[in-house]
Amino acid sequence: SAVISQKPSRDICQRGTSLTIQCQVDSQVTMMFWYRQQPGQSLTLIATANQGSEATYESGFVIDKFPISRPNLTFSTLTVSNMSPEDSSIYLCSVVQGPEAFFGQGTRLTVV
Amino acid sequence: QQQVKQSPQSLIVQKGGISIINCAYENTAFDYFPWYQQFPGKGPALLIAIRPDVSEKKEGRFTISFNKSAKQFSLHIMDSQPGDSATYFCAASRISSRLTFGEGTQLTVNP
Numbered sequence: 001s002a003v004i005s006q007k008p009s010r011d012i013c014q015r016g017t018s019l020t021i022q023c024q025v026d027s028q029v030t031m032m033f034w035y036r037q038q039p040g041q042s043l044t045l046i047a048t049a050n051q052g053s054e055a056t057y058e059s060g061f062v063i064d065k066f067p068i069s070r071p072n073l074t075f076s077t078l079t080v081s082n083m084s085p086e087d088s089s090i091y092l093c094s095v096v097q098g099p100e101a102f103f104g105q106g107t108r109l110t111v112v
Numbered sequence: 113q114q115q116v117k118q119s120p121q122s123l124i125v126q127k128g129g130i131s132i133i134n135c136a137y138e139n140t141a142f143d144y145f146p147w148y149q150q151f152p153g154k155g156p157a158l159l160i161a162i163r164p165d166v167s168e169k170k171e172g173r174f175t176i177s178f179n180k181s182a183k184q185f186s187l188h189i190m191d192s193q194p195g196d197s198a199t200y201f202c203a204a205s206r207i208s209s210r211l212t213f214g215e216g217t218q219l220t221v222n223p
Binding site: 004006031033041042043044045048092094096098099100101102103104105106108 | 144146148153154155156157158161163201203205207208209210211213214215216
């Protein structure tokens with residue numbers, strides 16, 4: 001199974017600032033996924049990140065707000081830009097190996 | 113996103129009892145149905161998964177029942193333990209593709 005390291009594990013940020021979340025996988029994977037989990041809620045897909053191409057964003061999420069980088073097959077970053085309190089959530093990266101999806105521990109973001 | 117509906121939202125079970133969580137999906141193209149367990153402060157962890165070519169899969173105390181014609185699947189936790197207290201998510205996907213998650217069920221197992 002894939003082992004995913006996600007940093008930071010938590011952060012408290014001022015509104016209007018940006019935070020970049022890093023996701024490192026212990027093996028090469030084609031697709032990486034970024035999810036948001038609001039308090040007490042389910043997981044919502046933000047975007048799919050493929051190496052060497054632009055990320056594909058889901059409805060309601062835009063690149064200017066959530067820019068994603070995928071420089072190689074083991075690493076990706078998600079930036080939450082110009083943050084507001086409504087961005088307070090857990091952000092999770094995920095990879096798929098075969099049929100199975102694996103998740104990082106998540107980044108708990110609080111915007112004040 | 114195609115929906116996956118999950119019920120109940122919360123469930124309280126006595127130790128040793130059976131916990132049952134149900135999910136229904138819409139997209140007949142889905143061919144992979146996993147269940148995830150999430151403890152507070154942790155990412156979801158794969159618990160058990162099923163493909164639509166079988167009607168039941170059992171791993172230890174955890175069983176998935178799958179009804180393709182009804183587009184429903186369920187998780188049964190036998191002999192529930194306090195350590196099973198967590199949030200459970202069903203999900204569905206086309207294999208190796210993005211997951212669509214249910215709303216989640218918060219399970220509490222009382223000692």
